[in-house]
Amino acid sequence: MLGIHRALCIGNMLIFIFCFFILMNKRGYVYKFKINITSVLILLLAIWSVVRGIPFAVVSLQPLINAVLILTLICKCVYNINIKKSIINSLVYSLVYILIECSIYWFLFMTFIYIGDYIYILNLGINFLIIFVGIYFIDKIQKIYNDNKYLVYVSLTIVVNIFILVILNISTSVSNDLYKIVTNNNIEYNNIFYMSSMSGFIEYVFPYILAIINTILIFIFLNSIKSEKEKAKLELVNEKLDMQYKYYLMVKESQEKMRQVYHDMNNHMNNIKSLKNSSEDVNEYINNIEDEVKESKNIYNTGNILLDIILHEKSKICTENNIDFKVGIDFSKCEFIDMIDISSIFSNLIDNAIEACNKINENNIDKYITIKSTFIKGYYVVRCENSKSNELIIKNNKIFTSKKDKFLHGIGLESIKSSIKKYNGELKIKDSESKFIATIHIPVE
Template sequence: MTVFSIIEKMLFVVSCILNIYIPYIVIKRFLGFRIKPQYVIITMLITGNIPFLIVKELNIESVYQWIPTTVYIFVLSLIFCKGTCLKKLIVTIIYNCFNELIQYITVTVIYISDYIVILNSPVQTQQIRDIVNYLFLITSQLIYILILNFILKNYCIDNGIKDFKYMLFFVVPNVFIVVLLSEYFNFYYKNSNVVDISLFNNLKMMGLACMALICAVLTVTILDKLIKENALRQKEALLAHQFNIQARHYKDLQIQFKNTRAFKHDINNHLICIKNLIANGDIKSTEQYIKKITESFEKLNLKVNTGNPFADAVISEKYNISIDKNIDFKCNVKMLNGIKMDPFDLCVILGNALDNAIEACEKITDESIKKYIHITSTFNKSFMVFEIKNSMQGYIHKNHMSTDKEDDINHGLGLLNIQSIADKYFGTTYIENSENMFELSIMLQVL
């Protein structure tokens, strides 16, 4: 065995490893695995050549060889990965778009390598050509990995996958570009009666493929900007809403403070009246007078006093909404000083959780079911746990939760937003559901 043969086989092995590693990191980084990664790797090592064998056995033309690969990656993601079928399909399309663009850059070098000729040595010529082809194939695979890592590190395209309209912005133009390249390739490389294959056409094909790859990366940057701008708009809207409810909350506090001072000012007069009623033996009037004073005093008590002004503002607003809708609302939330939590995140969690609870209570049509919302908090070491329990009509499985609102793109993200923030604080969410009762527990590491 010659040195050239050894080098060729080594390069072949490296190329095969990279060919498995690339789809592995794509589905891992975008989707995540439901099982241990080593099982996925073993499966890919065993089944990785299936698309190639299908292409070989069915003699599929090169412009359509992406189809078996697409099906293989999609089936792999269905079996081993997390996420919805739509998200898995989009990730598969993303992978194949970039993969096809890299392939069209690589295939031109295979034709260009035909210009390498070693005089009087056809065997060495072929070996050198094979080595050059493998070297460029490996180079293109490494470029693919670098591009992928660059995108995942610097851009939030993964967040955009959750929103279908943003992913259409990436998928549609890039699929269209790949289809055009396929037709161009088919015209120049398959229809030899029209145009002879030349070095110029190879270089032109490579240039077009490189430009298409650059366009795909630019699409990602634009998509990232749109996603971030949308997130910023949502945050600004939430902050504005939070400012408004805090302003109302502080206004209510001022009114309560004013009423408390007035009550304290009048307390001596009330006591004199009670004393005179008792002295006159008018027990019934005394009881009625004391009842009125008690009711007035209860109105002065703060309904929500968590120790955190942001939590107070949000829960107070939801308390008032619940009372207006005849929903029994009980709050036993105490916040410790010095918790390491962004007020924005706290408002998102409490707002979404209580909005969902209010919505569930509103849907109750059975008068025998009491409408209630109970929110409590506990601390366990460095973790804070919110528990929001509410009544509902019927039973809903936690794996089949959705919204029946028309704007389901926006309104269906409540629990996803809560889970996202829980992940940010190294916590989790837990849902318990029984007949006519729903309970959401949110654990956050804040100390």
């Protein structure tokens, strides 16, 4: 019959493997387990590892290698991921698990006077609770880390070093007590001088070394933060310059087309006169000239270069699809809206409208998109109206459809909602038999 301590070590290993499966599932890895000779061997090895268990209170090399090896094989077999990711996932998880388990044990050991098997049970329960909660909230923890990673680095450095100083202070105090016992009782101890010297070094010199190392580390972190900010600022400037250059090329191309049309106007007039006896040829010729003018006139000045480019590109798509595209956008007071959200809001809004217009098969329905904006009582209001022929079902300001091809409005509107939510904005939709209206309200800062 197994002893209670042995059984708890096995339980520790079972919790270790069980929590690892939960973590991999939480991170989105999918099971791809196949029964073959390799999987059977890994299963036998896992059973052997479980029987060996994970000892409490020690971070020795052999249990760590055993834990990393079995998790790596599980990753490679069950999740079918490459060996590099398998080793990284297994090593990081094993180190975190064993470190947390050992820290809890020694905290309990120093807290309670009586040491018995109940400490291992309590250690196991607290360890499982911490690991399970950590895995459950791993997405939020990851987000906090991504948003404040340098602050986390600095905070961890300070906390760890404070912990080291506390432990050193306790160790030095104990060493001094031991030194007094040895000297007062004339106990023969060959290393007494070495112990006294080391205790003095730890007490009087080591804290200053630690302080210098911490200062250097924090200085490196702060420089890294500054460097990252400068890099991000430079990327933003380059992106703006790139947009301005694209806009300049777009305007230049349009102006050149218009110059060409004006330059050829006399030729056009002479050609029309020569074709006066053929009305069909004249009409076709005039239509071609009109198309050239239409392509050149769609230059917008909303107050935002990115939005101007988006509207220009969408107007070309509308022209190609015979959609009447009317724009009345003033974006001059909306500098607080990020570029990525400008693209998300207006690109999705217009793309959805184009998609709806392209689904119109009836000849008696005009294809049109009208997008306008205005400032009303502290709100920036954008109204996009488009013609349509397909039937929609709207519930709780969400769009549903029974068709198999899934009307694109549903996807695009969710993306728009996600962007305007950052600015406490609101999206309202209205549907009728022949038209669809989306209205956005964003508070103006």
